[in-house]
Amino acid sequence: MRRAATGGRAPHAEARAGGAAMTRAHPVLPFSSLLRAVSDLLAPRECVLCGRAGAWLCAACGSRIPLLIPACPVCRKETAGGRAHASCAAHLSLDGCLAAASLSLAPIERLIYGCKYHGLRSAAAALAHLIARAAGASPAFTAWMRTNHPVLSPLPLHPQRERARGYNQASLIARALARELMLPCRTLLTRIKPTADQVKLTREARRNNLDGAFSLARGIVEIPPAVILVDDVVTTGATFDAAARILRNARTDMSIWGVAAAYHAHTEGEAPAPSKIPRWRDSMGLARHAVSVAV
Numbered sequence: 001m002r003r004a005a006t007g008g009r010a011p012h013a014e015a016r017a018g019g020a021a022m023t024r025a026h027p028v029l030p031f032s033s034l035l036r037a038v039s040d041l042l043a044p045r046e047c048v049l050c051g052r053a054g055a056w057l058c059a060a061c062g063s064r065i066p067l068l069i070p071a072c073p074v075c076r077k078e079t080a081g082g083r084a085h086a087s088c089a090a091h092l093s094l095d096g097c098l099a100a101a102s103l104s105l106a107p108i109e110r111l112i113y114g115c116k117y118h119g120l121r122s123a124a125a126a127l128a129h130l131i132a133r134a135a136g137a138s139p140a141f142t143a144w145m146r147t148n149h150p151v152l153s154p155l156p157l158h159p160q161r162e163r164a165r166g167y168n169q170a171s172l173i174a175r176a177l178a179r180e181l182m183l184p185c186r187t188l189l190t191r192i193k194p195t196a197d198q199v200k201l202t203r204e205a206r207r208n209n210l211d212g213a214f215s216l217a218r219g220i221v222e223i224p225p226a227v228i229l230v231d232d233v234v235t236t237g238a239t240f241d242a243a244a245r246i247l248r249n250a251r252t253d254m255s256i257w258g259v260a261a262a263y264h265a266h267t268e269g270e271a272p273a274p275s276k277i278p279r280w281r282d283s284m285g286l287a288r289h290a291v292s293v294a295v
Contacts, residue, residue, distance in 0.1 A: 045122065047061050048061075048106075048107040048110045048111060049061035049064075049107050055125075055126065056111060056114075056120070056122065056123045056125075056126045057107065057111065057126040057129075057130075061107070062126065062129060062130065062133070063133075065101050065105065065107065065108070065130065066101065066102075066105075067100060067101060067133065067134050067137055068099055068100065068101060068102060068134070068263055070082040070083075070098055070138050070140070070141070072084050072085045072088050072096075073088075073092075073094065073096065073097035073234070073236075073237035073240070073241075073258070074088035074089070074092065074237070075088050076265075079096075080138075080139075080140035081096060081098060081138045081139075081140030081141035081144060082096040082097050082098040082099070082138070082141065082257070083095060083096035083140070084096050084097075092241055092244075093241055093244040093245040093247075093248045093256065094229075094237060094240050094241045094244040094256055094257070094258055095255050095256055095257055096141075096257050096258070097234055097237050097240055097257065097258040097259070097260070098131075098134060098135065098138065098141055098257065098258070098259045098260075099134070099234050099259070099260045099261075099262060099263035100130040100131050100133065100134035100259075100260070100261050100262065101130060101134075101261065101262055101263070102262065102263055102265070103233060103262040103263060103264040103265075104265070108130075108261070108262050109262075111123045111126055111127055111261075112127070112232055112233060112261065112262055115127065115169050115172070115173075115232065116169050116232060119166070121167060121169075121172055124169060124172035124173045124175075124176050125176045127173050127176075127232060127261035127262075128173050128174075128176035128177040128179075128180055128261075129176075129180060130261050131173070131177055131180075131230075131259050131260070131261055132177060132180035132181055134259075135181065135259065141257075144255070144257070145181070145183075145228075148225065148226035148255055149183075149226065150183060150224070150226035150227055150228045150255075150257070151183065151184050151185070151186050151188075151224040151226070151227050151228070152174050152177060152178050152181075152183050152184065152185040152186075152227075152228050152230055153174065153185070153186055153187060153188040153189065153227055153228070153229055153230065154168060154170035154171040154173070154174035154185075154187065154229075154230045154231070155170045155189070155229055155230065155231045155239060155240070155243055156168065156170075156171075156187070156189050156190050156191040156214070156217075157170070157191060158191040158192075158193070158194045158195070159191070160194060161194070169232050170230055170231045170232060171187070173230055173231075173232060173261065174230035177230060177259075183228075186224075187217050188216065188217055188220055188223065188224075188227065188247065189214050189215070189216060189217055189243055189246060189247070190214070190215055190216070190217045190218070191213055191214055192212070192213065192214065192215050193212050193213045195210060195213050206236055206238035206239075210238055210239060210242035211242070213242055214242060214243050214245075214246045215246060216246060216247075216250060223247055223250045223251040223254065224254070225251070225253065225254050225255070226254060226255045226256075227244075227247060227254065227255075227256050227257070228256075228257050228258070228259055229243055229244065229256065229257070229258045229259070230258075230259055230260075231258070231259075231260045232260060232261050232262065233260055233261070233262045233263070233264050234258060234260040234262075234263055234264070235263070235264045235265075237258065240258035244256040244258070
């Protein structure tokens, strides 16, 4: 029997070629996208303010969140971009600190505690967007970024705590913020000492608690001339300053800023009420797990 005219290729070769073409036309979804699709199916993201589907904080509601006036991290008086006043900065390694919104706002509190304690990793993007909005609203901070081309670096968790939680929320926020601001992100520090919970401590006790808590991350040889340290919440700025001290010990001629999604103003020694930590919707444990694995 004569072979059909197929340009010299056998029919089974044509079938293979057709299959390859179909494969190219319908690419397989990346694993992270598949995880995100599953998490959205089991626990759809809904705006914490209006309930609109699609994001934990929709664009319309996010734009209405009131931003904090930039303030000195020590005296909390207004200052350009959150820079520490000269009279307050005598013992600081940190140049300034910019917090986006108050933790007392219900949607901010829900996003922070959801991301930090309830596995809602995807909430980090909303928190990063809030920080980016605060940065853009401060001419002084924007000018500093344009002049210094800083590197973002998350505040590290102690390895034991990170293993227990499964992730470092500051790292998630820092990576999302790097995409927002189009800046590089590097892990410059590691946490070498487990510390007591800062929330119940006085300002002086916080500083003592953090003594020797940080060191340079393994393999870090050169420190960038400008760094933005990233965390979810700032209270007194003691954690930022302890981390900045390690960087400044390695390089004196540098500028270091801290940024956080929320500022927690509380009386020294006072812990947040347990009732303020929200209970997220969880259908047989599936919703929380699905969101926790989505990046």
